Amino acid sequence: MNKIEIIKKTIKFVKETLAEADGSHDWFHIERVLKNTHLILKTEKADEFICELAALLHDIADHKYHNGDETIGVKVTKNFLLGLNVDNHVITQVVNIVKNISFLGGHKTSNYFSPEFAVVQDADRLDAIGAIGIARTFAYGGFKKREIYNPKIKPNLGMSKEEYKKSTAPTINHFYEKLFLLKDKMNTKTGKELAENRHNFMEIFLNQFYDEWDGKL
Numbered sequence: 001m002n003k004i005e006i007i008k009k010t011i012k013f014v015k016e017t018l019a020e021a022d023g024s025h026d027w028f029h030i031e032r033v034l035k036n037t038h039l040i041l042k043t044e045k046a047d048e049f050i051c052e053l054a055a056l057l058h059d060i061a062d063h064k065y066h067n068g069d070e071t072i073g074v075k076v077t078k079n080f081l082l083g084l085n086v087d088n089h090v091i092t093q094v095v096n097i098v099k100n101i102s103f104l105g106g107h108k109t110s111n112y113f114s115p116e117f118a119v120v121q122d123a124d125r126l127d128a129i130g131a132i133g134i135a136r137t138f139a140y141g142g143f144k145k146r147e148i149y150n151p152k153i154k155p156n157l158g159m160s161k162e163e164y165k166k167s168t169a170p171t172i173n174h175f176y177e178k179l180f181l182l183k184d185k186m187n188t189k190t191g192k193e194l195a196e197n198r199h200n201f202m203e204i205f206l207n208q209f210y211d212e213w214d215g216k217l
Contacts, residue, residue, distance in 0.1 A: 003049050006084055010056045013080060017060055024140035025059055029127060033058065036123035036194075043190045046115035050090055053081070054097040054120045063102070068165045074099045097121070103128075103178055122191030125182045130198025133179055134205055141171030148172065149213065175206060 001009075018027050037055040041048055057080070061073040077098045081091045097117045101124060127133065141148065147170040155176035159167065164177070183199040186192040211217045 001084060006086060007049075007052055007056070009084060010053060010080075014056050014060060017076075021065075022139060022143040024136040024143065025062055025065070029136065030056060030059060032127050032132065033120070033123045036126045037120055039194070040119050040123055040188060040190045044115070044119055044188045046119045047093075050093050050097075050116045051119050053086075053090070053094045054101075054116060055123060057081075057094060058098050058101050058120060058124060060098075063165070070099075070102070093117075103182070118187035118191075122186050122188050122195075125186065126191065126194055126198065129179050129182055129195060130201050133198065134202060137174055137179065138171055141174070144168070146171055149209075172206075172209070175202060 014030055015027050018025070018030065021027070034052065034055045037051050041051060057073075057077045059073070060080075061076045063070045063073070066072045074095055078091060078095050081094060086094075093114060093116060096112050096114070097120050100112050100117065101121050103125075128136065138148070146168060147153075149172040150170045153170055153173065155173040156163070156167070156169065157177060159177065167177070169177070179202060180199070183192070183195045186195050208217070
């Protein structure tokens with residue numbers, strides 16, 4: 001099976017698997033991450049095939065929807081690629097990207113790094129910020145039935161990984177606990193440049209949000 005056929009089968013598999021996913025982690029999120037991956041690859045050097053597979057499979061079984069289990073996505077990814085007889089060195093790299101891509105409160109510790117990982121993690125993080133990031137954040141907050149904002153509940157920037165995974169804080173807090181931190185965690189030069197504009201847009205949005213909340217506008 002050639003690379004084009006493998007990508008086509010992977011797209012089909014991901015679409016079917018995420019058919020019932022909420023709007024923050026559905027097929028369209030995967031598609032945008034794939035587009036971001038291609039955008040970054042215009043100026044960054046990495047294996048396109050590995051990047052595409054990792055972008056497509058990075059959220060195939062996100063821990064947030066599996067009781068915090070961080071191993072399911074890795075298992076699903078590996079078994080799927082083995083079923084397509086993908087080369088072992090490709091499977092190893094894709095699995096490592098899926099295993100290490102998550103933010104998890106900034107506590108994700110790993111010695112793994114590759115040009116492909118850098119590209120796909122940046123592509124995923126770009127979809128977590130800016131206008132799309134704002135929309136996804138509120139979509140997920142609604143899915144989890146969280147408050148939009150509660151002035152009495154302040155952001156917690158000192159959470160452990162487990163506290164972060166179990167947090168039920170209002171959606172606005174997530175901007176401070178994750179989204180505003182991503183700009184300075186980008187891996188690639190291109191990712192950093194793209195993140196700057198999206199980060200600034202979120203700041204503008206929150207300024208407007210607070211003014212409306214307080215009845216100033």
